[in-house]
Amino acid sequence: METDSVRVESSLWIGNKRYRAFLSGWYFSWTEIDERNREKKTISVPVSEVIGVKEGRVEIQPQKKVEDTDLDFTLFYVKRNSKGKGIRVPWSLGRTQFCCPSRGVRDQWITQLRTALKTHSPSRPHRLLVFINPFGGKKRGKQIFHSLVAPLFELAGISSHVVVTERANQARDYILKKDLTGFDGVICVGGDGMFSELLHGVIGRTQQEAGVSEHDPTVMLQPCDLHIGIIPAGSTDCVCFTTMGINDPVTSTLHIIIGDSQPLDVCSVHYQSTLVRYFVSMVGYGFYGDVLAESERHRWMGPLRYDYSGCMVYLCNRSYPGQVQYLPADSHISSPRDNTRCLSGCRVCSESKERLFPHFNSSSSLYSANVSQYSSELEGEWVTIEGRFKCISLTCMSSSCPRSPKGLSPSAHLADGTADLILVREANPLGFLTYLHRHTNTQDQFDLPFVEVYRVKAVRFSLPPGEGEEEEEEEEEEEEEYEGADREIQASTESVLEDPEKLCCSNIAGHSQQHLAERKERGNVAMSRVKRPGFVCGPCCTKPRSVSVWNCDGEILPHTEISCRVHGQLVRLFARGIEDSTKP
Numbered sequence: 001m002e003t004d005s006v007r008v009e010s011s012l013w014i015g016n017k018r019y020r021a022f023l024s025g026w027y028f029s030w031t032e033i034d035e036r037n038r039e040k041k042t043i044s045v046p047v048s049e050v051i052g053v054k055e056g057r058v059e060i061q062p063q064k065k066v067e068d069t070d071l072d073f074t075l076f077y078v079k080r081n082s083k084g085k086g087i088r089v090p091w092s093l094g095r096t097q098f099c100c101p102s103r104g105v106r107d108q109w110i111t112q113l114r115t116a117l118k119t120h121s122p123s124r125p126h127r128l129l130v131f132i133n134p135f136g137g138k139k140r141g142k143q144i145f146h147s148l149v150a151p152l153f154e155l156a157g158i159s160s161h162v163v164v165t166e167r168a169n170q171a172r173d174y175i176l177k178k179d180l181t182g183f184d185g186v187i188c189v190g191g192d193g194m195f196s197e198l199l200h201g202v203i204g205r206t207q208q209e210a211g212v213s214e215h216d217p218t219v220m221l222q223p224c225d226l227h228i229g230i231i232p233a234g235s236t237d238c239v240c241f242t243t244m245g246i247n248d249p250v251t252s253t254l255h256i257i258i259g260d261s262q263p264l265d266v267c268s269v270h271y272q273s274t275l276v277r278y279f280v281s282m283v284g285y286g287f288y289g290d291v292l293a294e295s296e297r298h299r300w301m302g303p304l305r306y307d308y309s310g311c312m313v314y315l316c317n318r319s320y321p322g323q324v325q326y327l328p329a330d331s332h333i334s335s336p337r338d339n340t341r342c343l344s345g346c347r348v349c350s351e352s353k354e355r356l357f358p359h360f361n362s363s364s365s366l367y368s369a370n371v372s373q374y375s376s377e378l379e380g381e382w383v384t385i386e387g388r389f390k391c392i393s394l395t396c397m398s399s400s401c402p403r404s405p406k407g408l409s410p411s412a413h414l415a416d417g418t419a420d421l422i423l424v425r426e427a428n429p430l431g432f433l434t435y436l437h438r439h440t441n442t443q444d445q446f447d448l449p450f451v452e453v454y455r456v457k458a459v460r461f462s463l464p465p466g467e468g469e470e471e472e473e474e475e476e477e478e479e480e481e482y483e484g485a486d487r488e489i490q491a492s493t494e495s496v497l498e499d500p501e502k503l504c505c506s507n508i509a510g511h512s513q514q515h516l517a518e519r520k521e522r523g524n525v526a527m528s529r530v531k532r533p534g535f536v537c538g539p540c541c542t543k544p545r546s547v548s549v550w551n552c553d554g555e556i557l558p559h560t561e562i563s564c565r566v567h568g569q570l571v572r573l574f575a576r577g578i579e580d581s582t583k584p
């Protein structure tokens with residue numbers, strides 16, 4: 001075996017074929033040598049994509065040694081499958097068993113490969129906190145984790161502390177309150193709702209520790225160091241699909257193991273001077289709000305509830321009046337109609353860092369919070385648009401999912417500090433169907449006369465006078481008036497909780513057991529709002545409605561007149577964006 005500081009080389013055998021193996025710089029390669037000493041095919045694996053090196057001939061599931069000698073070692077690495085459809089192919093675990101000419105050579109290979117792994121892959125996680133939602137999607141979260149994810153973590157030497165959630169918001173509260181010392185990241189096994197819990201936990205905790213107020217929409221939030229990983233086991237799994245290009249638990253696990261790091265824009269939603277929620281994917285009013293409200297009544301259908309509710313809401317053919325104001329982003333940098341796609345290593349996103357963090361001190365890796373407490377990103381002139389809309393959506397990223405592989409805004413960027421505002425004005429049902437259908441094919445959904453799209457940094461929404469939430473301001477005065485109604489609703493809530501079959505729009509429409517329980521927990525004021533005129537309920541209801549609800553990454557917001565602001569690159573995921581498999 002030859003070794004110097006930059007190169008390790010020796011002959012190795014795979015089965016009965018001889019190979020020349022090299023470890024040089026960032027790559028480990030092996031080239032087949034035929035009987036006449038001619039070089040044949042070479043396989044090359046980046047050291048950063050090596051998952052583990054084990055003594056002997058090791059199988060992965062169950063991880064056991066098969067008959068071997070002390071001349072063998074097994075290399076596990078990321079393997080790109082060629083059978084995938086579309087732009088992204090899934091990753092799987094590659095495994096090659098090598099036989100060495102002597103035990104000494106075998107030990108040297110193992111040592112050199114493990115050292116290279118430490119040197120070239122310093123940001124790998126060692127200890128992870130994992131939250132499993134046992135009820136997400138098709139309720140396969142626990143099985144997915146134990147059969148597909150845990151064996152790979154074990155192989156890579158990652159230890160994990162697993163929490164199977166027993167209630168909504170348990171994961172968020174855990175991250176906000178418990179000691180997280182020693183954890184290199186938090187992982188959710190579930191859908192977009194579960195991801196959102198981790199997002200709120202991680203952002204909230206980071207701001208608490210930095211002493212930053214989350215409620216002030218003008219403040220520069222502290223970027224979060226704790227990485228989030230997503231193992232898809234939900235219904236839409238939009239965040240996973242948009243940041244990976246595929247919903248595949250093994251692919252996600254391998255990205256986590258190798259410590260990939262993808263910055264992500266986050267939008268904060270405020271009502272007056274209070275933070276309501278954060279989102280990364282979509283806040284949608286009108287169609288998307290109505291679909292979510294309707295779908296909550298059909299949770300028992302699993303992921304199919306969205307298809308069913310989508311049809312029902314489409315048939316209702318509603319549109320809503322409102323005023324939208326937005327702060328445009330710099331149109332010289334990018335545009336939602338420039339036909340680009342944000343792929344792994346995206347130039348627009350990487351060039352945005354300097355603009356987003358002008359006070360970032362790269363030598364100390366610190367953000368000087370004192371200097372940049374208020375964001376210069378909110379400078380500029382607001383634009384106002386009024387009208388009736390079928391739907392209004394704001395998305396920080398393309399928001400693609402298996403239902404819509406290009407997403408809500410195909411050219412949106414993951415980490416450029418902007419979001420795309422999509423306004424779909426009142427249209428005839430066929431026109432709106434065309435718009436929706438174009439999400440599922442290659443046609444341009446923005447090339448329709450009733451659709452507008454803007455790249456923005458902030459958005460405000462208000463209702464026409466008379467429909468507004470001025471009623472909400474009077475709420476406290478009216479509270480007494482509603483108390484009677486609240487008692488009535490509370491009684492019906494309790495009966496619904498006992499028997500979900502009773503959940504119908506004439507009771508409290510559009511609210512799952514979980515939402516009902518949460519509302520109950522929050523108190524009567526919020527409950528009374530449910531019965532107000534204008535609240536969206538199921539399509540079986542015949543009352544005309546002029547106010548919809550906001551769907552915020554799969555949660556119904558408790559307010560209508562909201563303002564939103566993009567916080568560029570606020571969190572980091574164990575991901576690398578969508579790999580373009582059409583490139584070699």
Ligand SMILES: CCCCCCCCCCCCC/C=C/[C@@H](O)[C@H](COP(=O)(O)O)NC(=O)CCCCC
Pocket residue numbers: 191192193194234235236237238281282288291292306307310399401403404407408436437439440551552553554555
């Ligand atoms: C005629 C064909 C119509 C197809 C319409 C396709 C439009 C798809 C756009 C999808 C955007 C998805 C944005 C993400 C939303 C999720 O956060 C949210 C919650 O997901 P989960 O926690 O996994 O349940 N999902 C939705 O709100 C579903 C929207 C479905 C709209 C039809």
Ligand SMILES: Nc1ncnc2c1ncn2[C@@H]1O[C@H](COP(=O)(O)OP(=O)(O)O)[C@@H](O)[C@H]1O
Pocket residue numbers: 132133134135136137138165166167168169189190191192193194195197233234235236237514554
């Ligand atoms: N043990 C639990 N019981 C009830 N709800 C839960 C539990 N764990 C998480 N949740 C909540 O369930 C909601 C949906 O979960 P998610 O994993 O996104 O699945 P789906 O994609 O099917 O909606 C999330 O908003 C989350 O807060």
Ligand SMILES: [Ca+2]
Pocket residue numbers: 265396397412413414415416417418419
């Ligand atoms: Ca963005």
